[in-house]
Amino acid sequence: MIRKLTLSLLLSAFLALSVLAQNKIEFKEFKLDNGLHVILHQDNTTPIVATTVLYHVGSKNENPERTGFAHFFEHLMFEGSENIPRGKFFEIVESAGGTLNAGTSQDYTVYYEILPSNQLELALYLESERMLHAKVDQTGVDTQREVIKQEMKQVMDEQPYGSFQREMPVRLYPNHPYNWPIIGSAEHLDNAKLEEFMEFYAMYYVPNNATLSIAGDIDYEETERMIRKYFSEIPAGKKAPYRPNIEIEKLKSQKVDVVYDNIQLPAIFQGYLMPKKNHPDTYALNLLSTYLLSGKSSLMYKELVDKQQKALQAIAFPNDLEDGGMFLVLAIANMGVDIDELNVAIDEVLATVKQEGIDQNDLQKLINIKETQLVNGFGSVANIAQSLAQGHVFYGSADYVNSQLDKFRKVTAEDIKRVANQYLNKDSRVVLKYLPKPTETTE
């Protein structure tokens, strides 16, 4: 079995979504006495149902001496429960005609199953087992620790440029838990005792820290009945989940460092601090990244990849986070292009936006692209379920899915120029120069 649980890393992070007013996503919400928040969306067009449980715990909730715990749980939670034999989670779902996966970010951990709609009860059973009495034992911990060490090698060391997930945040967030990578430290995991895992489970894997969202071919009443059947008896957590309350300190000056990696082509990674996830400026920053790099006609693609051919590939990515995200601009150099020259070229493109801003036509294009992305996202009930849960947890309302496009529409061309100047600030950024680890000569 390909038990590849994916860390929901930066570049594959789910887009939070929204649709047009005329395509409102209808949903129902209720809360169980134990604090479990439930969101249901009925869409009977396809006889499938996506069940998502989002736990409001990510790497930022970890003890700095025990980094990697949140992600560790993403693995541990497939070990089984009191009633599900070890290692059977996948087989049960797959032989019921379904598929499943999970992901961990700095802010949350999410689990989902997509099953034929007549198997909704199975999904609820499995998720309630996980929340009520998952198997947190020494065997599971020992097994998954080894698997995760392999995963660390794979995503951090083997994957080209993968180490930026460690190298960027450690420099950009000097005083905040975003400082360490989601996957954490092997040493911390080695030192952790079973009781610590049990404490983590008792604090965060509780109904009052979870959002259950279900989208697809369901009947509202019947679904609510089944949810109560499986989740009501799960006791609420006794201790309030720990959430860091730390204002992120801005860097006093630019940090530039060289990172050697198993790569063939050098690359530049620029990182800038973003405001908190629900700050209005995140929309302008999101559109700015679209302006820079989205499609063959975007500014940085045309300039760096097509015209100057200094970069083989370039990406701009606004990774918004609950306590303040990072705006990433990265470019992989073409063969033989000097790394400093590439960095200057990126800065020149950024300077153009900062000085000249964008015009109304550009802005309209950005809104059009965003609108299409948002609409397409709603082609999948799995995405809808996730977006509803994210809206509830991070934006104060599941209805966020319906209002997001309006937020983008409120952004003006001036806003984009302003946020480019305000946030893409050279004096408080991190620049990583990726260079190939020296290997043998070619002759």
Place this chain on the structure above:
Amino acid sequence: MKRLYILFVFSLLASASFAQLDRTKMPEAGPAPEIRFGDAASFTLDNGLKVFVIQNQKLPRVTYSLILDRDPILEGDKSGMLSFVGEMLTAGTKNRSKDKFNEEIDFLGASISASSTSISASTLTKHQEKVLELMADVLYNPVFPEEELQKLKTQAKSGLASAKSDPSSISSVLTSKLVYGTDHPYGENETEQTVDNVTIEDIKNYYNTFFRPNIAYLAIVGDVNMDQAKTLVNKHFAQWKQADVPKFKYPIPQPPAKNVVALVDRPSAQQSVVNITYPIQNHLPSPDYLASQVAGYILGGGGSSRMFMNLREDKGYTYGAYARIGSNSLVASFSANASVRGAATDSAVNEMIYEIRNMRENGITQTELDAAKANLSGSFGRSLESPATIANFAINIERYNLPKDYYATYLQRLGALTVEDVNVAAKKFLKPDNMYITVVGNGSVQESLLAFGEVQRFTTSGDPEKQIAMDEGMTAEEVLSRFYDAVGGEAVIRNIKTAKIESIAEMPGMTLGMNFYYDENIGAYSNKVIVGGGVMSNTVMKDGKMSVTVQGQSQTLPEEQYEAAKLSMFIFPELHFENLGYGMVLDGIKDVDGQNAYKLTVMNESGISTDYYYSVESGLRIKTDGQASGEIAYSKYKEFNGVKYPMQMVIKSPMIPMPLSSEIKKVEFNKALDKNTFN
């Protein structure tokens, strides 16, 4: 009132007793849901274009997919041409430059893509008029710019070069040639030569011949109604001119009369890519198509299949083992594949054949059937979320003349399958005595594979390896001695103690200088890579150490790496094989790009080997191939001070994205070197 109260209590009790949850039992599935999906409406234009409209108003978006239904084409010496058509179509039109086209599409947040048999556009409904106009522009007015073709050719050639070092690519080229034959569209493969042969005229001819409405389907899926669709289609596609389109017939490939083992030797390989395969006739309309899919799933379809459980979970030979019974309207193939530990190659092949034979002879169980049905229905259900699936259904029904309710009854037919149905299909499609057993891996497994049939050797291009007889009595020493004579005589070259070699490599958009300095008196070597006048990297070996300086950052490499690269520090490494204690094995005569060459495998004490190839005719070294350095071809030998030295080197390495051809501009022997050269 009282009555009501009691009822209330009763209902409370009822629900309370219901809530006594027995968590040891997994919930049963509810009744299977009815699968509902949009029906396609269709109409045909006078020019023959068949249009399907699948109305789906769930989201305000629409996709237009134009698909050509033509016979597969044998490309022959222009193989690769078809793969360029799509990019060429969208590289600009008579009305719009490439940049303008991209800008207009991006502005709408839409996308248009093309291939040799399709043009697809995807957009929000409100922009559909404009996007259809752009799509029609691509269809009617492409300009096929020459510079775009050159770019695509370069990309294709670097892809081919890297494919030769990628075992999975080698395996797929080899199996397609074996299963379908090289004179079949599914069995021909592009080469650098055939890619070079492609001209703009070829692409224009193809476009003019095959982009015709009478062989096309247009599927419109999404938020659009029939009237709107008719109006738009008439506006944009009614003027499309029909023309006769040639048809092609091909012989039906047959499985081999008995098992054949095909081996590609990759000396550096630690894993073997095993693919057991043969042609079959199986397609959607075949009565046992569904049963064949169930059989394939049980044999090797996923993480709980027989192949997977046996080879991975039980034996640990591999990370994954899979099998599938393919389907295609012309000819399909059975395939069972796994990447296995080299040492376990024959055991893995043995188990794979066992599973194929066992299923054919002993059939499947009811439990397996039930799990397979659940899984296949589940993926069918999930696939319906994508509107494109429904378009494909409509097109398949038309194209392959399937019953109108083919997909509507899919789950019902799947559900009705019995163990016996699947066993019949397994007997029909599994042919354990008529297979190509292909292995891409270390040649040392050859002996062990004899148990499965005659072993034939193939090149990395999937062609039969030429067996060339070598003279009796030929030795490694004699090959080297002929090499020395060919370059000017052993005494002469032993006398060369220092050298300075300057070379230039041209790459798209840049020039790379590579200078090599050798001083054998002090045992030092340096390789400087120069870009834009500055030294980008400098590799130095001296005093038993190797260090690399990149962009001012210097690093000393581990000893193993130095050992692996050590031979590079000599002007003629051959002179040092013996005194450095390298082992030499003469491994016969091989075909190196059309030249017969002696192959000499040279191995250091830790077992790292490099293959040296010397032309039988001239005695000159024409190629080296090693794990550490990649492949280097030497040619255009020229004489300096009585010593011949190659003026061209082509380097192919997994470390660089494309073959690097470097021309040697300057050779100086036995001249004093600047004393800072090796610092």
